[in-house]
Amino acid sequence: xxxxxxxxxxxxxxxxxxxxxxxxxxxxxxxxxxxxxxxxxxxxxxxxxxxxxxxxxxxxxxxxxxxxxxxxxxxxxxxxxxxxxxxxxxxxxxxxxxxxxxxxxxxxxxxxxxxx
Amino acid sequence: xxxxxxxxxxxxxxxxxxxxxxxxxxxxxxxxxxxxxxxxxxxxxxxxxxxxxxxxxxxxxxxxxxxxxxxxxxxxxxxxxxxxxxxxxxxxxxxxxxxxxxxxxxxxxxxxx
Numbered sequence: 001x002x003x004x005x006x007x008x009x010x011x012x013x014x015x016x017x018x019x020x021x022x023x024x025x026x027x028x029x030x031x032x033x034x035x036x037x038x039x040x041x042x043x044x045x046x047x048x049x050x051x052x053x054x055x056x057x058x059x060x061x062x063x064x065x066x067x068x069x070x071x072x073x074x075x076x077x078x079x080x081x082x083x084x085x086x087x088x089x090x091x092x093x094x095x096x097x098x099x100x101x102x103x104x105x106x107x108x109x110x111x112x113x114x115x116x
Numbered sequence: 117x118x119x120x121x122x123x124x125x126x127x128x129x130x131x132x133x134x135x136x137x138x139x140x141x142x143x144x145x146x147x148x149x150x151x152x153x154x155x156x157x158x159x160x161x162x163x164x165x166x167x168x169x170x171x172x173x174x175x176x177x178x179x180x181x182x183x184x185x186x187x188x189x190x191x192x193x194x195x196x197x198x199x200x201x202x203x204x205x206x207x208x209x210x211x212x213x214x215x216x217x218x219x220x221x222x223x224x225x226x227x228x229x
Contacts, residue, residue, distance in 0.1 A: 004159075034216065043203070044160070044219040093159045095217075104150075105217060107159030 002028045004096050006108035013084055014116055020080045021111045023094030029074035030096035034105075035067075038091040050077040050094075084115040120204045120220040127226050134191045136223050138204030141185045149180060149187045152203045154222070160203060164189070199227045 003026040013019050023033055031052045036044040048069055049057040056069035066088075068080040077096075081088050095107045121139040128134045140149065148167050152160035164171055166178040166187070177190040191198060201222040 006159075036219070043221050046216065046218055049216060091157065095159070104162050104165065107152075107161070110157060110159045112157065 002026075002096075002098050002104075002106045004030075004094065004106045004108040006092075006094055006111050008111060009109060010112045010114075012114045012116065015085050016083055018080055018082045019084055019113060020078055021092055021094075021113070023077045023079070023096070023108050025075045025096045025098075025106075028096075028098040030077075030098065031074060033071060033077040033094055033096045035069060035077075035079050036093045036095070038093060038110075044093060047079075052077075081113065084113070086115045089113055089115045120206060122202075122204055122220060122223045124221060125224040125226070127228065128194055129228050130195055131193050134194050134198070134225060134227075136189045136191075136202055136204075136225070137186060138189070138220075139186045140204070140206045143184050143206050147206045149178065149184075150205045150207070150217070151176070151178065151187075151189045152205065154201045154203065160219075163202070194225075194227045196227050196229065199225060201225070 005024045005026055007022045011019055033050040035047045037047055038044045046059050047062045050069045050071040052071045052074055058064045066082055071077040091110050091112050093110045095105045097105050148165055150165040151163040153163050154160040164173055164176045164178045166180050168180050171178040179188040201224050203219050203222040205217045207217050
């Protein structure tokens with residue numbers, strides 16, 4: 001099946017710094033990608049929809065200035081957590097769909113962010 | 117987006133068949149039902165998708181009654197490695213554009229020896 005890769009898989013940073021997480025579709029083009037976050041023992045929460053060449057669409061309650069999303073190419077979307085704080089520590093997961101006429105969504109391996 | 121309801125957790129033993137039922141009373145006409153599996157610290161993995169009746173693949177079967185207000189994921193002869201969280205999602209499927217999937221609580225399956 002299609003492969004979606006995230007990098008880094010784990011990152012530890014100091015409070016106040018910014019962290020960038022990359023999401024790549026390795027063997028298909030994805031005009032739309034989705035970003036989720038997941039706290040321990042909880043379900044995935046959709047944060048935003050990343051659209052290639054246009055602004056991301058954020059879910060209610062998600063700060064767009066805090067979580068910057070850039071989808072500059074058909075195979076890469078990035079999530080930047082700006083001025084990270086300990087409460088931003090979480091598991092961030094991206095997903096992508098190969099095309100509008102396919103029913104399966106492919107997920108990345110996830111990126112665990114720990115803010116000290 | 118249709119909301120889904122699943123049991124929070126289930127326990128089973130190796131070799132048994134496990135059936136996880138999901139309720140989605142407000143499913144729309146063009147919504148598909150998709151099940152994902154997630155292991156700790158990993159992204160979800162697609163298991164199976166269906167629209168109505170029964171769908172079977174190499175790892176699971178999906179049973180959907182005529183009213184489509186519920187669905188049952190059936191895992192035959194589970195093993196310890198099937199211990200994971202299973203999510204039922206409903207949303208636009210094939211031929212309906214990009215889908216924004218909202219995850220419910222999921223069912224935490226524990227398989228014991």
